[in-house]
Amino acid sequence: MRRVWQYAPGFCATMAGIGFARFSFTPVSALLVDHSVLTSQNITIIAAFMMAGYAVGAFIAVWFARYFGAVHTIRLCFIVIAVALAAEMTGVGFWAILAGRFIMTVCGAMLMVLGPSLVLAGTVPGQRAFAGGVIFSGIGAGIIVAGLVVAFLADFEVMVTGLSLSAIAVILAILGWGEWPQDHQAGTQVNSGHLSPALLALVVAYLFDALAYIPHTVFLSDYVSSELGYGAAGGAQI
Numbered sequence: 001m002r003r004v005w006q007y008a009p010g011f012c013a014t015m016a017g018i019g020f021a022r023f024s025f026t027p028v029s030a031l032l033v034d035h036s037v038l039t040s041q042n043i044t045i046i047a048a049f050m051m052a053g054y055a056v057g058a059f060i061a062v063w064f065a066r067y068f069g070a071v072h073t074i075r076l077c078f079i080v081i082a083v084a085l086a087a088e089m090t091g092v093g094f095w096a097i098l099a100g101r102f103i104m105t106v107c108g109a110m111l112m113v114l115g116p117s118l119v120l121a122g123t124v125p126g127q128r129a130f131a132g133g134v135i136f137s138g139i140g141a142g143i144i145v146a147g148l149v150v151a152f153l154a155d156f157e158v159m160v161t162g163l164s165l166s167a168i169a170v171i172l173a174i175l176g177w178g179e180w181p182q183d184h185q186a187g188t189q190v191n192s193g194h195l196s197p198a199l200l201a202l203v204v205a206y207l208f209d210a211l212a213y214i215p216h217t218v219f220l221s222d223y224v225s226s227e228l229g230y231g232a233a234g235g236a237q238i
Helices: 008-020 025-034 040-068 070-087 094-121 125-153 158-177 186-190 197-227 231-237
Strands: none
Touching: 008 070, 008 094, 008 125, 008 158, 025 040, 025 125, 025 158, 025 197, 025 231, 040 070, 040 094, 040 197, 070 094, 070 158, 094 125, 125 158, 125 231, 197 231
């Protein structure tokens, strides 16, 4: 059990950084459209800014780790995500939600760069495959939890959903708060890669993956909710 628990901070980072900061927008967007806070056109624009946010976050993560420390940066990102999840459900409108989601996804990208790297850097080579499996299962867990929360709470005020997602993000931050390994080499670990042909091929592969699945993960929930008439709960379940 201890062996699994030592990877919990990385699991929490991927769950908050991708499962919540990114993929929670899929069911949440349908809910906000259902309550006339956003339109389907708004979702398209916000989704584009979220992709830009991930690019920005990935580029600045090492700089933040070097100047502020990886652990301090990670903790700040958890806090920002938790606050933003609650704030976007207050009926603040399109521009505020766009700004909040952009900032949230910048923080999500930094969590994805720094969190797993920091945990794996302190893991012996023979255990890294197992550790990676535990850490990155947080993405799927976050997607499932976010969808279920929206589905179960779709009939309540949207603020209830926002506060619930925010509360889970706070719990994730608390679970890993004091468990992060020392980060004195975090910037070096993250910045030690070279753009080799193999790495470039991996980047291209991820590019084509994104082209295939991003439109579905952005629009599927709203399509099921609005176009097929199943409501926000149905969209979240899908």
